[in-house]
Amino acid sequence: MTLNELKYIVAVAKEKHFRKASEICFVSQPTLSVAIKKLEDELGVTLFERRKQDVLVTPIGKQIIGIAEEILERSKDIKQIAKEAQGDLTTELKIGAIYTIAPYLLPKLIPSFHKIAPNIPLVIEENYTHVLADKLKSGELDIVILSLPFDEPNIETYNLYEETFSAxxxxxxxxxxxxxxxxxxxxxxxxxxxxxxxxxxxxxxVEAFPGLTNLNLQNSRLQKTFEGSSLETIRYMVSSGAGISIFPCTSLSERDEELFTIKPIKSPVPKRTVALAWRKTFSRMQALELFKQAIESIKIPCTQSSQ
Incomplete structure (x- = not known):
């Protein structure tokens, strides 16, 4: 069993296709197929059901491929630990953030991080929480910024700040x-x-005000029209007089005063906790600490520290 063989089975499981997997791994399809058959013979199990149009991962294959992903990720960590031990902080850091945080935090965070760690490139992705969670667990992302609760196995979290909601x-x-x-x-x-x-x-x-969805069902069809919209779309819908909304306070600024009126919400005021999350096996703790420092060094309006 070799790392290359593990790499091949992970690629086939992801692509559901031998040719596409071989292209990703930069080897010929026969080379990849022979290596996977050799591994199956060695283990005495079938990892994939070969079909005309695609490939189906067997139940035992899913278990083995899950372990293979962990092994490949840890093998990367070995090289990274050695590099950082020699003072090499040049490997990119892959960051994810949810849509309602990224546009308002990242423009301040990125310059702050580059000032603290100028040689570490950042790769940024915005997405939904469940997508970021999957990519974090698979190693496609190193750190994600999201709101709690976020209870995932083998994931550590660090509370950054709390922010209230405004109407x-x-x-x-x-x-x-x-x-x-x-x-x-x-x-x-x-x-x-x-x-x-x-x-x-x-x-x-909706958890804070469960009656809101009922109001929309009874009185308006606009909610269905704009499901899946961004905060920016809703921002201008409110400005046009189409309705009222609730925003996290960090997404609001003085520029909004010409668009609409920002109002406090009657107590108890809803709020959320924003946190960092990373795998417990993530080895680049020096880079992680620098990232924490970068966030904590910037001024984020209307928030309170969670520490």
């Missing part, structure tokens, strides 16, 4: 001139614009 209303709306905090549970005649399913921020808002 945003059109400037012409009667609530814009009210001196009272917005009571979201009493907005029976209002259109509430929320992110679509898949966004953890939507889930957090």
């Amino acid at each position: 945003i209303v059109p400037n012409e709306h009667p609530l814009a001139n009210s001196t009272k905090p917005v009571d979201l549970e009493s907005l029976e005649d209002e259109t509430i614009l929320l992110l679509g399913s898949g966004h953890c921020f939507r889930d957090q808002v």
Whole structure:
């Protein structure tokens, strides 16, 4: 059994195709096929069911490939530990962040990190929490920035800060001139614009105010029209007078004052905790600590430290 053979079976499992896997591994298809057959013979099991159009991973194959992924990831760690022990901090750091955090934190974070660690390139990805979780566990990402709760096996988290939620209303709306905090549970005649399913921020808002989805079903079809939208889309929908929404406070700034009115929410004010997450087996602790330092060195408005 060799690392190359493990690399080949992981590639086939991912691509569900021998030719495509061989291209990713930069070997000929016969070379890859022979190596995988050799490994199956050595183990005495069938890892893949070969079909005309694709490949099916067998149940035992899934177990073995899961272990193979861990071994390949740890083999990378061996080289990385040796490099960092020699003071080499030049390997890229692959970062993921959810959609409702990335646009508002990363523009400040990236310059801060490059100042602290100028030789470490950052590769950035925005995505949904469940996608980032899968990529973190598979080693495609090193660190992710998301909101809690995030309970995944073999994953460590580090709380960064807490932020409250605010209501945003059109400037012409009667609530814009009210001196009272917005009571979201009493907005029976209002259109509430929320992110679509898949966004953890939507889930957090609905958890705090479960009646909001019922209001939309009873009074408006706009919510279905804009499911899956970004905060930026909803920002301009509110500005146009289409409805009211709830935003995390870090996504709001002085530039929004011309678009709509930002209102506090009646107590208890909902909030979320933003955290870092990484694999327990992640070996680049020096790079991780530098990344933490970079975040903690920047000023993030309307937040409180979670430490």
